[in-house]
Amino acid sequence: MPHDHSDHPHALLPPDPALRVKALETILTRKGLIDPATLDEIIDIYQNKIGPQNGARVVAKAWSDPAFKARLLADATAVVADLGYFGRQGEHMVVVENTPEQHNMVVCTLCSCYPWPLLGIPPGWYKSDAYRARAVREPRKVLADFGVTLSDESSVRVWDSTAEVRYLILPMRPAGTEGLSEEELAELVTRDSMIGTGLPKVPS
Amino acid sequence: MTRVHDMGGRFGDGPVVPDAEGAPVFATEWHGRALAVTLAAGALGQWNIDVSRHTRELLSPKDYMRFSYYEKWISGLADLLVQTGVLTREDFEEGGAVQRHPLAERKLKAAAVAGALAKGGPADRPSDVPVSFETGQAVRTLQISGNRLVEGGHTRLPIYAAGAKGHILKLHGTHVLPDSSAHGLGEAPEPLYAVVFPASELWADPEHPGDEVVLDLWQSYLEAV
Structure with a gap:
């Protein structure tokens, strides 16, 4: 497995990516190794059931309940599992908190590691070369691509997900949200605010 | 030397183009x-x-x-x-x-x-490897990033963080070592740490004096300073 080959087997499949996937699916199905209904089920789960609404619920609860927040920051894996969020690509969770002094951002420079049970499948930009290359070196310029400007008083801590630990950012609760329910707060929590490339919405 | 995927810090990739929050999970x-x-x-x-x-x-x-x-x-x-x-x-x-x-x-x-x-597939395992570093301790990453078991093999120390001085933020426990596991050489679990580096240790022109980068690094990627 360590050896380099100049004749990769993938080159035997059709070059068009849609046809390449189809060819592989067909071969594996004919061999009895995969089932198209299984593929439909996997796609349905990540399209419709697991997504950033899960993380938003965790954030809203942390904004509402100081004891929950303290437990979440101390042992996120167990705490989010109690809410039903665990499994593939979320086996080891850490939640880090934004403060007026420190903004946090998550990247995976080596591939595309991302907390699937809480945020779902990563968006295209998270997996792009531009984000992977630049987020660690010039986080403020990357934030500018998202329309976010930080104050000069705030430092940035970028978390490069190089192991099987997955990171979720706990953004700061927006001003003017006193008295909102957890459900209402969750509506303000964007996916990007939990990656650290955005800020939560402010109530209109 | 590492491979083409190891692109952290690279120049020239242009802007990041955000997707709308509600964009389809699969573009096609x-x-x-x-x-x-x-x-x-x-x-x-x-x-x-x-x-x-x-x-x-x-x-x-x-x-x-x-x-x-x-x-x-x-x-x-x-x-x-x-x-x-x-x-x-x-x-x-x-x-x-x-x-x-x-x-x-x-x-x-x-x-x-x-x-x-x-x-899922948890990566934490019991390990006999003693924990060498404590929280707050200064460490340096290996001067050269690369798999020590297999030439050109898998490793998770990005080249931009090689030879950098930082300190231990947190011990995550003992985890499977990818450098071994990727090559059928066993799971070889060892202590895994979050290690924090000042941006000025990594980049010629950091954006802000207080900026930092945290990486999750295995004990064998680190040396005491």
Whole structure:
């Protein structure tokens, strides 16, 4: 497995990516190794059931309940599992908190590691070369691509997900949200605010 | 030296183009298929996550750069299926003979998907390797990033963080060592730490004096300062 080959087997499949996937699916199905209904089920789960609404619920609860927040920051894996969020690509969770002094951002420079049970499948930009290359070196310029400007008083801590630990950012609760329910707060929590490339919405 | 995937800090990639929050999870139908075929084939149990990552890294630099994200997945999967002997090159050339495969009984069934995803694949393991560093301790990463067991092998110390001085933020426990696990050399679990580095240790022109980068690094990537 360590050896380099100049004749990769993938080159035997059709070059068009849609046809390449189809060819592989067909071969594996004919061999009895995969089932198209299984593929439909996997796609349905990540399209419709697991997504950033899960993380938003965790954030809203942390904004509402100081004891929950303290437990979440101390042992996120167990705490989010109690809410039903665990499994593939979320086996080891850490939640880090934004403060007026420190903004946090998550990247995976080596591939595309991302907390699937809480945020779902990563968006295209998270997996792009531009984000992977630049987020660690010039986080403020990357934030500018998202329309976010930080104050000069705030430092940035970028978390490069190089192991099987997955990171979720706990953004700061927006001003003017006193008295909102957890459900209402969750509506303000964007996916990007939990990656650290955005800020939560402010109530209109 | 590392490989083409190790791009942290690189110049020249242009702007990041954000997607709308409500954009489709899969931009096109085949993206979802590519992800699902990869996960379903992984469930046959013939490789682990480190092997699968390394296979994508073994794409030639030319292919790695021209392939879109899910093209890397699907091409990596094709290569992996042949490397592990699940399929042969002839299967690709001839479209696959219609005969029952010995691994067919391991096929992931639709009803088992939710349970398999919920189970996941934890990477923490008991380890005999004593913990060498404590929180707050100064450490330096290896001067040269690279797999010490296999030439050109898998490693998770990015080149931009090689030879950098930082300090231990947190011990995550003891985790499978990808440098070993990606090459069938055993899981070799050892302590894994979050290590924090000042941006000025990593970049010639950091944006702000207070900026930092945190990486998760195995004990064998680190030396006491």
